[in-house]
Amino acid sequence: MFTGQVIGEVWATRRHPTLEGFKLLVIDPHEVEARLPGGKKQxxxxxxxxxxxxxxxxxxxxxGRAGRTALERGHDIAVEAAVVGVIDARSGPEVA
Amino acid sequence: MFTGQVIGEVWATRRHPTLEGFKLLVIDPHEVEARLPGGKKQxxxxxxxxxxxxxxxxxxxxxGRAGRTALERGHDIAVEAAVVGVIDARSGPEVA
Amino acid sequence: MFTGQVIGEVWATRRHPTLEGFKLLVIDPHEVEARLPGGKKQxxxxxxxxxxxxxxxxxxxxxGRAGRTALERGHDIAVEAAVVGVIDARSGPEVA
Amino acid sequence: MFTGQVIGEVWATRRHPTLEGFKLLVIDPHEVEARLPGGKKQxxxxxxxxxxxxxxxxxxxxxGRAGRTALERGHDIAVEAAVVGVIDARSGPEVA
Amino acid sequence: MFTGQVIGEVWATRRHPTLEGFKLLVIDPHEVEARLPGGKKQxxxxxxxxxxxxxxxxxxxxxGRAGRTALERGHDIAVEAAVVGVIDARSGPEVA
Known part of the structure; x- marks a missing residue:
């Protein structure tokens, strides 16, 4: 698992049917802010x-399986990543 | 899952039989455009x-399993990645 | 598996129900100290x-499965990484 | 899946018995040639x-499972990557 | 799978019980020597x-499953990586 910021969304009309109804979010993974720039992000x-x-x-x-579990539509879907929580607090160094 | 651009295709005559009939696409993963160059792509x-x-x-x-689900030939194939959607719109920062 | 330092914790009120009760730690993976800075961390x-x-x-x-095994709540949880040990000694080059 | 060049082979006398009989190839993943050097390879x-x-x-x-499927010795082997095809043609930018 | 050098060992008294008895090795993945320094290691x-x-x-x-297969204690252990062979010969470019 990792944390990141949602920076956008993608839409695909031509897609596998099991993707229907899912909101597909683009996530920019967090890195320790003090390492940026210079450090590369995932x-x-x-x-x-x-x-x-x-x-x-x-x-x-x-x-994988963990993400599909959160989506609650079984494991026969063409999805292997899910947003499973929205962070309302964190401790530790600043991330960006 | 990730998004990217299809930049080419590969053909292999000598291959495992379960690859037969699949179009094999080469995908260049997207990165936030403002980070290029200097930022490295996946x-x-x-x-x-x-x-x-x-x-x-x-x-x-x-x-993995998600990709094979989209291919609809079961899980006994030598494939672990699939193109599951063609993007027709996206929000957020420009990617390249 | 990898080793790292726990640098913080995250809290999410809005989360998949199977995340309830888990302490979610943020881990900064170790790298050989002599390679830092310049070498990038994971x-x-x-x-x-x-x-x-x-x-x-x-x-x-x-x-994945290994992490969930350590959490002992079965495999139908939205979790795919777990802290499975606290290091009290190590040999080899210094890491940071 | 990815493409790359076979750059060598490794031999291990002391190994898990299920590795016996496999030719173990070292693969150098392809990157778009125009990005090298400077871009780092996987x-x-x-x-x-x-x-x-x-x-x-x-x-x-x-x-993973896909690689073992190509090896046709079942899934109780200590192997999680396999060469599943030899490329005889490709389209798109030059890779190296 | 990948190859690397064992550079150390870690010990954890506080650990999940299924880790008991395993020697936990720290592996530094190989990279083509001619690319170092400058190229970053995994x-x-x-x-x-x-x-x-x-x-x-x-x-x-x-x-994953391949690593646990080599450890021969089943798949209900909190382990997802194993050393499955000791290299006694290799061909191809020098690695470090």
Whole structure:
């Protein structure tokens, strides 16, 4: 799992049917702010929304079986990442 | 899952039989454009096509069980990544 | 699996119900100290705590089925990373 | 899945018995040539050979269940990556 | 799978019970020597030992189900990486 900020959304009319109805969010993974710039961030991730998250939210993302569990439509779906929580507080160094 | 651009295709005559009939696309993962150059992109990924995608398309890629679900040939195939959607709109910062 | 330092904690009121009761720790993966700075660290990871770890601890993190096994609530939870050990000794080069 | 070049082979006399008989190839993942040098390549991968590949070949590598499917010895083997195809043609930008 | 050098060991008294008895090795993944320095190495990995490996050995590491298969204690253990072979020969470019 990792945390990041929702920076956008993607829409696909041509898609596998099991993607229908999912909000697909683009997540920019967090890095310790003091390491930026110079430190490189992890790549962008697309995750289906399980907790009514939106652009600007700081979120927790889970992969694979864990992500599908949060989506509650079984495991025969073409999805392997989900937003499973919206962060309302954190301790530790600043992240961005 | 991630999004990227289809930049090419690969063909292999000598391959595991369960790869037969799949279009194998080379995907260049998206990064926030404002971070390029200098920021490094994730590595190239090869994914089997599940939605009639082609070179130049902006697509969504899913891994593992999720990818195979989109391909609809069961899980006893030598494939662990699939193009599951073609993006027709996105919000958020420009990506490249 | 990897080792790292616990640098913080995240709280999410809006979350998938199966996350309830888990302490969610933010882990900064270790790198060989002599390679820093200049060498880049791996990205931050969020893991559920299975061994009563806390901020400042040096820990071992396991992913997927292995992580869920340590959490002992079955595999139908929206979690795919867990802190499975607190390091009290290590040999080899210094890490940070 | 990804594509890369076979740059060598490794031999291990002391190994788990289920590795016996597999040719273990070292794969250097492809990157878009125009991004090198400066862009960093992904790390080297070791994969068991499923298609009689050898040093110098451009190949397709699959992970996990997909890789083991290509090896056709079931899933109780200590292997999670396999060479599943030898590339004889590709379109798109030059890779190296 | 990947190859690397064992650079140390970690000990954890406070750990999940299923980790008991495993030697936990710290692996520094190999990179092509001619690319170092400047090229960055992959992050350190912790793997349970399945082949009586030790510090200084060049080894093969497998993840997930493959790694647990080599450890021969079933899949209900909090481990997802194992040293599955000790390399006694390799061809190709020098690695470090």
């Amino acid at each position: 790549g962008l991730v697309v995750a289906a929304d399980a907790v009514d998250a939106g652009v600007g939210d700081q979120v927790i993302v889970a992969y | 590595g190239l990924v090869v994914a089997a096509d599940a939605v009639d995608a082609g070179v130049g398309d902006q697509v969504i890629v899913a891994y | 990205g931050l990871v969020v893991a559920a705590d299975a061994v009563d770890a806390g901020v400042g601890d040096q820990v071992i993190v396991a992913y | 790390g080297l991968v070791v994969a068991a050979d499923a298609v009689d590949a050898g040093v110098g070949d451009q190949v397709i590598v699959a992970y | 992050g350190l990995v912790v793997a349970a030992d399945a082949v009586d490996a030790g510090v200084g050995d060049q080894v093969i590491v497998a993840y």
